[in-house]
Amino acid sequence: MSRLEELRAGLEAVEQRIVTACSAADRRREDVTLIVVTKTYPASDVELLHQLGVRDVGENRHPEAGRKRTELGDVGTDLRWHFVGGLQSNKAHQVAGYADLVHSVDRSSLIGKLGSGARSTEREIGCFVQVNLEGGDPAAGGRAGCSADQVPALADEIAGTDGLRLSGVMTVAPLDADPVVAFAELRALSADLVGKHPTATAISAGMSDDLEAAVAAGATHVRIGRSVLGERTSLR
Numbered sequence: 151m152s153r154l155e156e157l158r159a160g161l162e163a164v165e166q167r168i169v170t171a172c173s174a175a176d177r178r179r180e181d182v183t184l185i186v187v188t189k190t191y192p193a194s195d196v197e198l199l200h201q202l203g204v205r206d207v208g209e210n211r212h213p214e215a216g217r218k219r220t221e222l223g224d225v226g227t228d229l230r231w232h233f234v235g236g237l238q239s240n241k242a243h244q245v246a247g248y249a250d251l252v253h254s255v256d257r258s259s260l261i262g263k264l265g266s267g268a269r270s271t272e273r274e275i276g277c278f279v280q281v282n283l284e285g286g287d288p289a290a291g292g293r294a295g296c297s298a299d300q301v302p303a304l305a306d307e308i309a310g311t312d313g314l315r316l317s318g319v320m321t322v323a324p325l326d327a328d329p330v331v332a333f334a335e336l337r338a339l340s341a342d343l344v345g346k347h348p349t350a351t352a353i354s355a356g357m358s359d360d361l362e363a364a365v366a367a368g369a370t371h372v373r374i375g376r377s378v379l380g381e382r383t384s385l386r
């Protein structure tokens with residue numbers, strides 16, 4: 151099988167899973183955006199995915215993400231680039247120069263830098279507040295993300311920053327717990343957020359192993375890597 155055919159088969163399988171999950175949840179397919187997470191895969195794969203109709207791609211590392219976008223030229227410009235990885239403050243300004251949406255905003259120190267980066271390229275960047283719903287301390291090796299009680303303040307700060315648009319909330323399901331519980335919590339946080347910021351309706355949740363649970367819990371953006379592209383050879 152050519153790489154194009156492999157990717158076509160992976161995309162079709164994931165598309166079928168999303169369609170089935172939407173129908174089980176009585177939701178419309180068009181209300182769920184598939185982001186294909188292309189981290190660790192070459193720009194040539196991103197180009198093939200574009201040929202297959204993909205328009206939303208996810209990356210988690212700077213400067214790898216920016217390099218791919220540049221390398222792809224017009225194809226790169228035609229895609230929406232979602233930055234889904236942990237972000238160091240000193241790289242936020244640069245990431246804002248090429249990312250269209252950033253899913254990993256989990257602390258105040260990132261917000262000003264993302265805003266200045268967006269303004270310097272005269273763009274508006276969509277931001278998700280990433281929340282950690284396993285209660286672990288990120289510094290102790292748990293997942294990135296703010297605590298649930300920090301979401302409102304970070305959301306207000308994003309909404310008040312020129313160059314940034316508040317999109318909604320994001321989580322990565324805990325490794326050793328039932329994702330259904332975390333996704334239900336995320337949905338509740340989203341409902342609170344939308345009460346104050348009516349346009350911030352996006353919910354970014356769901357990866358290869360838990361996309362059905364995420365769609366059932368109202369996810370509007372699922373981030374899928376392995377199920378489309380195959381197992382990554384490096385651990386990230």
Ligand SMILES: *Cc1c(COP(=O)(O)O)cnc(C)c1O
Nearest residue numbers: 187210234357358373374375376
């Ligand atoms: C890698 C990654 C994904 C995709 O994970 P898969 O298990 O390959 O589907 C989604 N979200 C984030 C934040 C990631 O880092």
